[in-house]
Amino acid sequence: MSVTESVQSVESTTAPRGKDRYTISEVAALTGLTAHTLRWYERIGLMPHVDRSHTGQRRFTERDLGWLAFVGKLRLTGMPVADMVRYAELVREGDHTHAERRALLESTRSDVVRRIAELQSTLAVLDLKIDHYGTICGGVSP
Amino acid sequence: MSVTESVQSVESTTAPRGKDRYTISEVAALTGLTAHTLRWYERIGLMPHVDRSHTGQRRFTERDLGWLAFVGKLRLTGMPVADMVRYAELVREGDHTHAERRALLESTRSDVVRRIAELQSTLAVLDLKIDHYGTICGGVSP
DNA sequence: TAAAAGGTTGGAGTGCACTTCAAGCAAGTA
DNA sequence: TACTTGCTTGAAGTGCACTCCAACCTTTTA
Numbered sequence: 001m002s003v004t005e006s007v008q009s010v011e012s013t014t015a016p017r018g019k020d021r022y023t024i025s026e027v028a029a030l031t032g033l034t035a036h037t038l039r040w041y042e043r044i045g046l047m048p049h050v051d052r053s054h055t056g057q058r059r060f061t062e063r064d065l066g067w068l069a070f071v072g073k074l075r076l077t078g079m080p081v082a083d084m085v086r087y088a089e090l091v092r093e094g095d096h097t098h099a100e101r102r103a104l105l106e107s108t109r110s111d112v113v114r115r116i117a118e119l120q121s122t123l124a125v126l127d128l129k130i131d132h133y134g135t136i137c138g139g140v141s142p
Numbered sequence: 143m144s145v146t147e148s149v150q151s152v153e154s155t156t157a158p159r160g161k162d163r164y165t166i167s168e169v170a171a172l173t174g175l176t177a178h179t180l181r182w183y184e185r186i187g188l189m190p191h192v193d194r195s196h197t198g199q200r201r202f203t204e205r206d207l208g209w210l211a212f213v214g215k216l217r218l219t220g221m222p223v224a225d226m227v228r229y230a231e232l233v234r235e236g237d238h239t240h241a242e243r244r245a246l247l248e249s250t251r252s253d254v255v256r257r258i259a260e261l262q263s264t265l266a267v268l269d270l271k272i273d274h275y276g277t278i279c280g281g282v283s284p
Numbered sequence: 285t286a287a288a289a290g291g292t293t294g295g296a297g298t299g300c301a302c303t304t305c306a307a308g309c310a311a312g313t314a
Numbered sequence: 315t316a317c318t319t320g321c322t323t324g325a326a327g328t329g330c331a332c333t334c335c336a337a338c339c340t341t342t343t344a
Contacts, residue, residue, distance in 0.1 A: 025290070035291085036333055043294095055340060057291055070271075073264045081331065102275035109268045112261050119258050122215045126251045129212075133244035166321070177321080178303060185324095197310060199321055223301065 021051075022060040031068050045085050046071065048092065077112050163193075164202040173210050187227050188213065190234065219254050 024035045033041075038058075041047050048067055051059045074084050087104055090097040166177045175183075180200075183189050190209055193201045216226050229246055232239040 023291080034333075037331085039292085040332065053291095053340095055291090057340075070267070073267045076260050076264050077268075098275050102272060105268055105272050105275070109265065109272065112265050112268065116258055116261050116265075118218050119254050119261070122218050123251065123254050123258075125212070125215045126219075126247055126254065130244055130247050130251065133240050133247070176303080179301085181322085182302070195310090197321090199310070 020061045022065070024058050024060070027060045027065065027068070030065060031072065033068070041071075044081065046081065046088050048088065074108070077108055078115065079108055079111075083108075162203045164207070166200050166202070169202045169207065169210070172207060173214065175210070183213075186223065188223065188230050190230065216250070219250055220257065221250055221253075225250075 022030070024038055027033075027038060028035045031038075038047075042050055042058075047064065050064060051061065053059050071084060074087070083104070087101060090101045090104070164172070166180055169175075169180060170177045173180075180189075184192055184200075189206065192206060193203065195201050213226060216229070225246070229243060232243045232246070
């Protein structure tokens with residue numbers, strides 16, 4: 001659940017540690033995504049290029065898991081998949097896209113800040129309503 | 143932007159103030175929803191019952207606007223439309239559904255709290271990444 | 285080695301929340 | 315009264331993010 005290791009290193013390291021040949025169903029179990037979704041991510045260009053075994057089956061690396069963890073965070077922000085694909089493209093294009101990547105993340109960041117504020121305002125409304133219905137069953141009511 | 147007047151009173155007052163016969167396009171302008179969406183909301187049972195003119199055109203009241211404001215808040219929480227419809231049904235069924243309504247709002251409330259936490263964790267990741275790209279253009283960088 | 289479990293593909297299907305369409309009535313202005 | 319703008323309906327269409335299917339190949343277990 002922590003904001004981990006590999007997320008930061010996805011684009012900058014080349015020597016991951018530990019097991020490095022995960023099957024699609026192992027990755028599905030680890031990420032909570034379905035195998036279908038993982039294949040779909042690859043097809044639309046949201047994965048950096050996944051290794052294959054000599055018979056053509058996918059073999060994911062730690063690096064891929066790190067990327068998926070980051071994508072998972074982006075997904076939580078509500079960022080459209082198309083934008084995530086754009087970001088993935090920028091990563092593939094190399095270092096000269098740093099500025100654009102940063103801009104994309106910053107605009108995402110402000111969306112998130114706005115969403116948090118919205119949610120907090122809905123929380124206020126919900127609390128008013130809930131109060132209004134009274135704390136009938138099991139509350140530590142004053 | 144405030145958590146207003148009518149929202150709280152939707153289910154408990156009967157004497158709204160001010161103009162009380164809004165056409166569908168006026169309501170569209172006021173709420174930001176389209177006329178299409180307003181008709182759709184009515185069809186699926188998300189509206190409390192909208193008045194009609196003698197020729198059959200919709201005439202919305204302040205009360206309806208209050209309800210739509212509340213629905214807007216629920217929508218911001220990400221609550222599925224089906225659940226909002228369920229809530230609307232409970233309101234129509236009368237006072238004996240207070241407990242169930244409260245339960246529904248409380249479960250929505252905890253979803254919101256969870257969403258806020260999720261968003262805050264994504265914010266942390268975004269900030270790490272953004273930092274990582276460096277504050278190149280216009281930052282007050284240390 | 286045979287069966288079961290798991291992997292591959294392109295393409296079609298699903299569920300949600302609208303959104304648009306077609307065809308016709310209603311309301312306000314010159 | 316003619317014209318324009320707006321409202322009515324049911325039904326079909328859209329875009330997103332998956333999700334499932336059929337037919338076939340690979341890997342693991344008994």
